[in-house]
Amino acid sequence: AAPAPRAAPVADLVAAVDIPYTRFTLDNGLTVLVHEDHKAPVVAVSVWYNVGSKDEPAGKTGFAHLFEHLMFGGSENAPGSYFTPMRNMGATDMNGTTYFDRTNYFETVPTPALEQALFMESDRMGYMLGAISQETLDLQRGVVQNEKRQGDNQPYGLNQYKQLEALFPEGHPYRHSTIGSMADLDAASMQTVRDWFTSNYGPNNAVLVLAGDITPAKARELTDKYFGPIAKGPVNTPNQAPVPTLAAPVNETTRDRVSNAQVEISWAVPGMLDADSVPLSVAASVLGGLASSRLDNELVRGEQTAVSVSAGNSAFHRVGIFEMSAMVKPGEDPAAVEARMREILNGLIADGPTQDEINRVVTQYASRRIQGLEQVGGFGGKATALAEGQLYAGDPEFYKKQLAAYAAVTPAQVKAAMQKWLTRPAYTLTTLVGQREAYQEAAAAPSGANHTPAPEIQRKARMAKPEIGQVANVDFPAVERTRLSNGMEVIYAHRDATPTTKIAIDFDAGLAADDRAKLGLQTLMLDLMDEGTQTLNATQLAEAQEALGATITTGATMDSSLIQLSALTPNLQPSVALMADVVRRPAFAPAELERLRATRLSRIAAERTQPAAL
Known part of the structure; x- marks a missing residue:
């Protein structure tokens, strides 16, 4: 075999990762983080609300996700869909997401469009409810229901519900999926919906990140102007949630309209702030996250009883889900594949990973993180790193602590974390090829959506929406060209952001x-x-x-x-x-x-x- 390539020490790579930032808090409690980066004339705007599906009480499941949709549908002083005006201002990486722990909205805009973007983001934070008519509410309920139908009708689409209900007991904040119950959404009155918004989307329950072509002084001026007048909301304390342990192993078999049988084995484990979270994530990569993982080497390349395998540790705020899965090769026995998965897992639990495996996991993690930070916004850029740290850990530099924990993790730590958490009873779900079991879209749904009227809201007048300034031509990096002796053309553009x-x-x-x-x-x-x-x-x-x-x-x-x-x-x-x-x-x-x-x-x-x- 060829000698292993010499790589730069992981500690050196990790030590070089840095996102300088300024943090301040407005009088209404809004936390603002600013990262100055003038490599391109754009600013990433990212607003994170500390509310997700885990914070929904019984009878209100799906509300956080419903509001993600409602807040794209227009606000009092920016009526109509947010997508068209955002696109018109040249926004890229524009989206919103809801999950167990958060609701966020983000876009990257040309610097001259920043004021208009901040006006719109602040309008949906502080001037939203007057724009939600019964018609709008019914429309977005329908959109969410259709989104649920689309997800449910994917192959293996019902498995997530089975997993959450098996791992988390009745009443646990993580037991229900983010999409929620269609019956709960149908039953919601206009007043119930308004109360949910008022309780959870105040500036004191949010983090705003501006990353890119902006100075901290300008950021303070603009955030004071657009977000400062919004009244503080009620004090909001996101749900705590314990890590449950199953009393005994749970094994379930289901059938679905799929091409391959699939075996999934999962455990509830601690969340991202726990010291065992990084060792468990490293364990998952060694097991089934690397291209050279143990499950890949044994089941896909070696015995060829599976066509694909994976393992991952989904670390949420309060809890995590450690899962390994295998897509069974047609003609192979799912029970035999499951037995081999357990053997491979138990071998890793007993002996721990090698230092070489850990080095590869950590280098890959650091590489992905560093490459993601080349962007100021989007799903994985600098704004996201700062916002997540502030929201979940109260520390914008939490990403550094995670990188340091990866770089310092030892085989003994990984082995200890696996022995502590993965020797507990597991939930195993085997999906076989066949006709899907009877499934009702929303069995308890009333015959129609709740239309109980609520008092009309007096819209609050604001300043006019700011105009977009002149967007200058972009100064691209100089492009150099040459040709190799064999005729191959080489084109090079130099960038040193990461x-x-x-x-x-x-x-x-x-x-x-x-x-x-x-x-x-x-x-x-x-x-x-x-x-x-x-x-x-x-x-x-x-x-x-x-x-x-x-x-x-x-x-x-x-x-x-x-x-x-x-x-x-x-x-x-x-x-x-x-x-x-x-x-x-x-x-x-x-x-x-x-x-x-x-x-x-x-x-x-x-x-x-x-x-x-x-």
């Missing part, structure tokens, strides 16, 4: 060039390219990438084939050498071809069970 480098090698032939008699040949060839080279087998190639924090991917469009590398700049030389090995010396091993052929056929069968694919 110590990362991305390389794409683009070949001028794609899906359209496939032989009509052998459709899929080109993408199968691309898939095989990163499954081993003439010097590294598939597992060794995966381990080499993980050790460097590098990711090599292949893909295709109609007209081109791409091999791409995401690398940490301190590890660039060995990462490029690895990429060159994949491009120039792929093994195309017959055994790997047969494995990927089986996986591809299984994926095609799975597509036939998915509504969107059909």
